[in-house]
Amino acid sequence: MREKQSIEAMSQFLKALSDSTRLEIIRRIQGKEHCVCEFVEMFDISQPAISRHLKVLKTAEVILERRDRQWIYYRLNEAHPQYGIVLQILKGLESEPALSPACGC
Amino acid sequence: MREKQSIEAMSQFLKALSDSTRLEIIRRIQGKEHCVCEFVEMFDISQPAISRHLKVLKTAEVILERRDRQWIYYRLNEAHPQYGIVLQILKGLESEPALSPACGC
DNA sequence: AATGCATATAATCATTTCGTTATATACTAT
DNA sequence: ATAGTATATAACGAAATGATTATATGCATT
Structure with missing residues (x-):
């Protein structure tokens, strides 16, 4: 059963994306790579947490890194097999209306 | 800033999907609704865990429920504002190759 | 109303996640 | 070599997650 493995891999992939800070990171990273220090300035959490x-x-x-001297730059990995999901998420972030609580019916 | 809220909502939405059991549930639920007892048979975890x-x-x-006598049937919520992401995930599950560990370069 | 089946909730526990502070590593410049 | 800046890792604690068992609820049947 390779499905099990596929499901497990997808779950891991989605876990990586299902955090506010990490979503904000990939949102900012769109189109332009950023170094770690930029994220550190951007968020109210410690540098190790960002790291x-x-x-x-x-x-x-989901992202790739490139070192330039003392700085490490991160960018989206557009070659990821599930990059389509990343794009869909980014699109969803642009104008998502607030979710109302489930009515359950 | 409604972006904060949008990011938070997206993060919650993705958290709901980033679990192997729940991914398997939505995979099975495609096209045909299932009652809880079917999931209970399908997985090796307890009924309360499924619940x-x-x-x-x-x-x-992500899913909607419908009661019919003692059974409760669940189906995909195709009207969810982020249903596109759900579809993309299901598509990704069909033939996702195993992810190799990051090379980091 | 009593019993049985389908499902949900509560209480509890182990594991994972995400933050912190402290420290290590990698590169730059003097 | 030394010091400074950028980033990563380690150690730890609080909170969230996902499992279990026990119990409650809703509906059906007798």
């Missing part, structure tokens, strides 16, 4: 979020995204191969 | 997974998906409005 770990970037590592989660990198491990899931 | 809670269904509740997570229902709260996120």
Whole structure:
């Protein structure tokens, strides 16, 4: 059963994306790569926390890194097999209306 | 800033989907609604565990429920504002190759 | 009303996640 | 070599997650 594996991989991939900070990171990263220090300025969490979020995204191969001297730049991995999902999410972020609580019917 | 809210909502939505059991549920639910007892047979976890997974998906409005006598049937909510993401995920599940560990370059 | 089946909720526990502070590593410049 | 800046890792704690067992609820049948 390769389905099991596929489901597991997808779950891991989505977990990497299902965090506000990481969503904001990939939103900002669209079109232009950013170095870690830019994210550190952008968020109200510590530099190590940012670093770990970037590592989660990198491990899931959602983003790629490039070193230039002392700086490390991150960009979207447009070659990811599930890049279509990333795009759909980014599109959804542009104008998502607030979700109302489930009515359940 | 409504972006904050949008990001938070998206994060919640993705969290609901980023679990193997719940992905399997929505995969099976495609096209045909299922009652809870069918999921209970399908998975190796307890009935209360299934029930809670269904509740997570229902709260996120990913699925809708319908009661028929003692049975409760669940189906995909095709009217969800982010249904496009659900479709993209289901598509990705059909033939996703295993992800190799990140090379990091 | 009593019993049985389908489903949900509560209480509890182990594991994972995400933050912090402290420290290590990599590169730059003096 | 030393010091400074950029980034990563380690150690730890609080909160969230996902499982279990026990129990409650809703509906059907006798």
